[in-house]
Amino acid sequence: MKFLKSCRSLIKKLERNTHKQNAFIISSVRYFNTDSTEKKYIPRRSLMYIPGHDIKKLQKVPKLNTDCAVLECEDGVALNMKAQARENVCKVLDTMEFGITDIAVRINSVSSGLYQDDLNVILSATNLPQTILLPKVDYVEELQMFTNQFQAVLKDKNIKNYQPYLITYVESAIGIMNLRDTLNAATQHTKEGIYHIDGVVFGSDDFCADIGATRSSEGSEIMFARQQVVMTAKAYKLQAIDMVSIDLKDMESLKRQSLEGARMGYTGKQIIHPNQVPVVNEAFTPSTDKIEWATELIQAFEHHQETGKGAFTFQGHMIDMPLLLQAKNILQLVRILQRSTYK
Helix, strand or coil: CHHHHHHHHHHHHHCCCCHHHHHHHHCHHHHCCCCCCCCCCCCCCEEEEEECCCHHHHCCHHHCCCCEEEEECCCCCCHHHHHHHHHHHHHHHHHCCCCCCEEEEECCCHHHCCHHHHHHHHCCCCCCCCEEEECCCCCHHHHHHHHHHHHHHHHHCCCCCCCCEEEEEECCHHHHHCHHHHHHHHHHHHHCCCCEEEEEEECHHHHHHHHCCCCCCCCHHHHHHHHHHHHHHHHCCCEEEECCCCCCCCHHHHHHHHHHHHHHCCCEEEECCHHHHHHHHHHCCCCHHHHHHHHHHHHHHHHHHHHCCCCCEECCEECCHHHHHHHHHHHHHHHHHHHCCCC
């Protein structure tokens, strides 16, 4: 990708600065989080669903260039194919190499009554998924039921030191109303070392059905819900994954919607077709101007720290901690993408 090449060129230019500046850029995270146990950042600009019952599609995952490949056991799989999907997912987990792609499994919801079978089969794999996706979380009690079952399966199978990333879905009005309680509980379980809560996905189509809205390509009918989800996720320092674009052939609409989501604060987008990957990945990759802004802001912050000054202005704006965190996240993402093999 030409865009990423330009990012790499800029990074190399920045790294030719003085030794002191270079060291600061690379280690800028220390100003914001000195916890040595901080989990690594997993980019999920594009989160693509691959139906678990289709072994041929599963075998194409390493070539998709999606940040996160979701091996699907839920909505994308018919009821009479659930068992086959579980077996296929286990097979590819144990037999395929996925490189840097985040391999996730979306199990069925707690309310479906199928999640226990999903966990029992999926967690029998030798190579366990890095991320687990839990859909349709309406109530904190559902998160607790999942957590209890997850722990029970680990104990039964004598699985130790497995703490996957967990991403929950909000797909209803009551789910949005209860999202804070859900994330409070998930954060507590993260502190207990059960899993790492890492993000929230907005399930727009189910949400529309729940409230009786008519889904449009512009998405104006769900703007409030989109904003509520991203705001709540970011309050807990989590990734926020935006809605699916419903028109697979309209790439201009996909690009416009992706850029809009990125401006709103979403970190990635759900997709269902390989052709959507490059458009979405580019939309959620920091621009060259944004990288320069982040680097210069952090350098200015270091200077003011050395002089003992408090608040300061940068490019005509007062700077506070949220902006510094934003700058840190931009550089962290770029460094990860620079090390990736995406083209």
